[in-house]
Amino acid sequence: MKKYHQQVAGTTYAFDGLVDVLAKASPRRSGDELAGCAAESDAERAAALWVLADLPLGRFLDEPVVPYESDDVTRLILDRHDERAFAPVAHLTVGGFRDWLLATAALPDAAARLTAVSRGLTPEMVAAVSKTMRHQDLVAVARATRVTSAFRTTIGTPGTLATRLQPNHPTDDSRGIAAAVLDGLLLGCGDAVVGINPATDSPQAAADLLELLDGVRQRYDIPAQSCVLTHVTTTLDLIHRGAPVDLVFQSIAGTQGANESFGVTLPLLFEAEEAARSLGRGTVGDNVMYLETGQGSALSAGAHIGAGGRPVDQQTLEARAYGLARELNPLLVNTVVGFIGPEYLYDGRQIVRAGLEDHFCGRLLGLPMGVDVCYTNHAEADHNDTDTLLLLLGAAGCAFVITVPGADDVMLGYQSLSFHDVLTARNVLGLRPAPEFERWLIRTGLADGSGRILPVDPAAGPLWELAGA
Known part of the structure; x- marks a missing residue:
C-alpha cells in the first residue's frame, strides 16, 4: 500500500x-x-x-x-x-x-x-x-448538471423542485393518511411521489396502503406515482400478487456488507427493477426504482472497512451507494441526510455540508438526486438549519425534497420539511412543480397559470371529499 x-x-x-x-x-x-x-x-x-x-x-x-x-x-x-x-x-x-x-x-x-x-x-x-x-x-x-427521470411525472426538469408527499401514520390509519395526502395535494406537493413508510412490515398492510393511494390517484386523475416503502422482497411478492405497484423502494449502501445488512443483493435489486418495469404502469417514462441512502449507514452496520483494514470515511461510502444506484436507472434517489442521528452528523453545520456533498456527488454521477432535509430530535440542529439547506439545494437544482405535515413526522419521530416550506422555496427561487403535476394543479383550480398555489374554498374542490374518507 x-x-x-x-x-x-x-x-x-x-x-x-x-x-x-x-x-x-x-x-x-x-x-x-x-x-x-x-x-x-x-x-x-x-x-x-x-x-x-x-x-x-x-x-x-x-x-x-x-x-x-x-x-x-x-x-x-x-x-x-x-x-x-x-x-x-x-x-x-x-x-x-x-x-x-x-x-x-x-x-x-x-x-x-x-x-x-x-x-x-x-x-x-x-x-x-x-x-x-x-x-x-x-x-x-x-x-x-442536467439529469431527468420519468414515470407519470418528469423529475429534474430545469426550473422545477418536486416533492415527495410523506403521509406517514403511527398505525397506518387510512383516515389519517388520507388527511395528510389531502393537506399535501392542496399545497402543491406530491409530484415526485406519494410515499408511505408503513408502521409494520405486514405484506397485507402494504397492499392495503397501495390500494388506498392508487384509488386516490385514479379517482382524481392525478399524474403522480405512489410507493409504500417496504422491503424489496415484499414489493416483489406484491407485484406477483397483482398489487398496484408503481415504484420499488429499497435502502442501499456503498459496500456489499452494508447492503447485506439491509437484506439485499445486487441480483435481487436488478430483478426488482425488471419486474416493476414489466408492469408498464408509467405514462411518460419507465424509471421504476426509488432508492434511499444516508451517510453513516455502512458504519452503523459495521461494514465500513476498506483496503488495508482501514475504515473508509462515511461520505466516500455514501458516494459509492450512488455508483450502485445509477446502474438501476432510478426515478428517485434521496439521501436522508440527518436521519441517522448526531452520532454521524452532529449538528446543523455538519448536516448542511453533508446535504450539499451528497447532492453534488449524486448529480455528477448522473442521478435524479433528492434530499430529505431532516434531523433527529437529539441533534444539535433546528429549522433554521433546514431552511438554509433547502434554499441552497433549490439554488443547486435539487430534483426533489421530502415533505411531511407540519415538518414533524409523527410516525418516524424526526423533523423534516413542511409542505409550506417548499412553497416558500419555490416562490423565493422561482421554481415550479413537475410539469405534468403543475398542469393538473392548474386544471383543478389549485394553482394559477404561473404555478402559484391558490387559497382553496372547501366547497369548491372535489378533493375535499378525501377529508371524509
Missing part, C-alpha cells in the same frame, strides 16, 4: 494509502470521529487535502478504496467504468478536476459536457473532488 506524506507548518504528516487520505481530508463530522478515521487537527486535514489535490484521477482506478475481490459494489463500479467518457479528464489531478468542473459549469454547454464525462467518473473520484470544494462550488457545479 502506497504511503503519502505532506509537510504543513514544519510538521510532516503520513497517510496510509488512499483510504486514509480520503478520510483525513474530509470536513469534520462525528461519524468519522466515531469510526476513528478523522483528522486529529485542522493542520492534518489541510495536509491530507494537499495530498488529495495532487493525486491523479487515475489513481482511483488503480487503488480501490474497498477491495475488488471482496466487494460486489466495487466490482460493479470498476467493471462498468467507461474509459471513453473518462478520457477528457483522465490527465487531471483531483485539484485540476475541481478547476475543470468550475470552469465547465460557467460555459453555455455545461450540462452536455458534464453529462459526457459522467459515466467515466467513479464515486471515489467524485467524493474526492467534493472534499476540496466550498459550499458555493458544490452548488455551482450541481446546478450546471
